[in-house]
Amino acid sequence: MKRRAVAVPLVVVLVVAACTAVYLVLSGPAHRTVVLVDTSEPGTGLSELGGAVRSVVGNSGDSDALSVRRFGGECGSPDATAEIADGPDRVAQAVGALSPSGKATMVDGVKAAIDDFRGLLTRRGSVRNRIIVISSTGVDACTNDPDSARQSVEDRLTEAGLDLDIRVVGFRVPPDQKEALAKFASDTSFADNADDLEIILDRLVVPNSPDAAAISVSAQPEPSYAFLTATRLGIVRGTEVVAETAVALPESSSLRYTADGRFVFTTTEAGIATLDVLSGVAGSVPCGGCRNVVAAGGSVISWLAGNVVTTLNLADKNARPVPGTTVLPDRKVDDLGAVLPLRMLAGKDGNSLVGAPDGVSAYGGPETLYLVRPDGQVVPLGLARGNVAVYRSAFSSDGRTLAYVAAAHAGSCEERSSVLLVDLATSAQSTTPVVGDPSDDGSGVADVWYDKGGTLNMIYSSWRCAASGGPQTTVTLPESHWQLGNSEWTRRDAPSSGRQVAPGFRAVLVRPTPDSFTQQLFSEVNGTRTKISDEVFAIAVPN
Missing domain, CATH: 3.40.50.410 (von Willebrand factor, type A domain)
Incomplete structure (x- = not known):
């Protein structure tokens, strides 16, 4: 009886606990x-x-x-x-x-x-x-x-x-x-x-916030991308331009996000134009006539003031440009342009890629490439291939490899482009597999980048000419997105120049005519395209 008297309360306690838990x-x-x-x-x-x-x-x-x-x-x-x-x-x-x-x-x-x-x-x-x-x-x-x-x-x-x-x-x-x-x-x-x-x-x-479930604590509250024309720099979310600022004659088609995705920026006649992705506030940074600016890490951007690597933290409203490493002895540019200035080409985690044109080729190449480490060490990487200045480059996700576009120019129609890889530990260069027909007279790589998964991507096209050096007559491979696998490049989509912004959301550039210098920009959401702008030079997607 005593045992039963003890067992009954124990069962009750277990039942109550179980009910409470449920x-x-x-x-x-x-x-x-x-x-x-x-x-x-x-x-x-x-x-x-x-x-x-x-x-x-x-x-x-x-x-x-x-x-x-x-x-x-x-x-x-x-x-x-x-x-x-x-x-x-x-x-x-x-x-x-x-x-x-x-x-x-x-x-x-x-x-x-x-x-x-x-x-x-x-x-x-x-x-x-x-x-x-x-x-x-x-x-x-x-x-x-x-x-x-x-x-x-x-x-x-x-x-x-x-x-x-x-x-x-x-x-x-x-x-x-x-x-x-x-x-x-x-x-x-x-x-x-x-x-x-x-x-x-x-x-x-707040769970009831429209994008609370999808928000990432990054600089951007929703997936976005940026675009650049001759007169404006803009940010697009979905099918709408949500922020923009006027720009005066961009110095190049280089358009980038900071590493943390907080700002988008480009060089202009007046300096460096910036847009805060979160607030849409525009800014302008005087840079002494800099030609190229890159993302250095976080909200920090980097450029060359003469031959000095200079950085600025865009997230700090009171920050001032900070001079750092001197890359090479000063290269004075003469009136005839026989000596071209150094160029900042890419950046990652405080590392900078700098190109030094040889001043011989009319197209700026070949350039001597230098890796500038965060501690100030300058590492020569050797000569870039081709006779055209490097116009696209990117560090790999792990920071061990550099990819750049090499081009050899021979006439108004004849230019062969390819993507090369540089092992940053050894400075050894290797060429990625050839794309297209070897008999093509010309090929171009409009963009090259590493995605979040560490895969190398490019926008590639090729063509043939009427005669040696003559006008372009046949497009053999329209501009399209390619990814590098273990042994070859693989085309990822139908002909177009585009970047994935988020699952089901792409920014797509379409060239109105084969020889058109600028392109039309569309937002493609779940397969439906909405036109955003004409005469676009470049787009950028945060990494």
């Missing part, structure tokens, strides 16, 4: 978000950060689970992170009481936030589970290696068996620390004021 699971929220706030010293903008969080949380749904966790303390200490509010109604008081202390224990905070989603009774969201990290320092004080910090977080996710959406926002991060934060999370967004922070958080936290 109730909590079935009544769980659609969305659950953990906001992780940097409260480490010196606490830059902490009150504004708290205000932005408080304002955005007030817009969240009643049925959405939301908690706030802080990080800041001693490395490895149990107090390095703690939950300060569980539920929107408790956030206002919690963030109002924040005060800076300790070191930036960001990784400890992210791991603890991951653990908040573990277990049966954590009330995970049925639709979306998200961690939003707001960092004001840009680095984790407990490690100097962003890659190992990221791996540590990925290991914790694997261990927990969770599928979480972790997004990172840098708020008033010191300029010299932005690159480290961007390495920790490649889609990091940066906000320099409370208004921008509130806009980003609103899109991430």
Whole structure:
């Protein structure tokens, strides 16, 4: 009897616990978000950060689970992170009481936030589970290696068996620390004021935001691409031009996004024209007559002021151009143009590719190529092939290889182009497989780039001439998109010059006539094309 008397309450407890668990699971929220706030010293903008969080949380749904966790303390200490509010109604008081202390224990905070989603009774969201990290320092004080910090977080996710959406926002991060934060999370967004922070958080936290489910904490709230004509620089989302600025006579058809996708830029008669992708605000940077500008990493751009590599962080409104490495002794350009100036060709993670024309060929080539390392080291890469200046180049995703377009010009119609690869460790050059008929008189590569998966892409075309050096008469391969496999190039689509912006969304350039210098631009969404602009020189898609 005594045993039975004990067993009955135990069964009741188990039944109640099971029912409670089932109730909590079935009544769980659609969305659950953990906001992780940097409260480490010196606490830059902490009150504004708290205000932005408080304002955005007030817009969240009643049925959405939301908690706030802080990080800041001693490395490895149990107090390095703690939950300060569980539920929107408790956030206002919690963030109002924040005060800076300790070191930036960001990784400890992210791991603890991951653990908040573990277990049966954590009330995970049925639709979306998200961690939003707001960092004001840009680095984790407990490690100097962003890659190992990221791996540590990925290991914790694997261990927990969770599928979480972790997004990172840098708020008033010191300029010299932005690159480290961007390495920790490649889609990091940066906000320099409370208004921008509130806009980003609103899109991430509020489930009813139209693009909340698809938003990436990058510089762009929706997939976009940019285009350039003789008179304007514009940004397109979907089938609409959402921002543009007037430009005066672009110096080249070079159009690029910064590495973090926050800005798009090009050189013009007046200097460097920029557009903020998030706000649409236009800017202009005097650069002393620079001819080419490239993305150097994060929101940093780079160009040559004479023979000096110069950088500028576009995300810092108070930043000024910073002179860096001197590439070669000054090359004075004479009145006849016998000596051509150095050119900045490509950039990645602080590395720069610089070309030095030989001044002999009328077309600028062959050029001596130089790799300029972030530490100032200048590495000669040898001569580029052909007699035409390099006009398209790109670093591989892992930074180990350089691809560039080499061209040999022989007449008004005869020009053969190909893509070459340079091993940056050895400077050895190799030619990619030939595309098209070897008997063609001419071929051109309009663009070359590495996609997010690390695959090399190009836009290629070829033609034949009426006679040696005569006008073009036959197009053998219209402009089309090709990808490099293990042993050959493979055409990816029907004839057109285009770039994929997002799944089901492409930017497509169509040349009205074979000899047309500019092209027509279309947005292609789920197979339907909408015309955006005529007389387009170039397009750019963020990496």
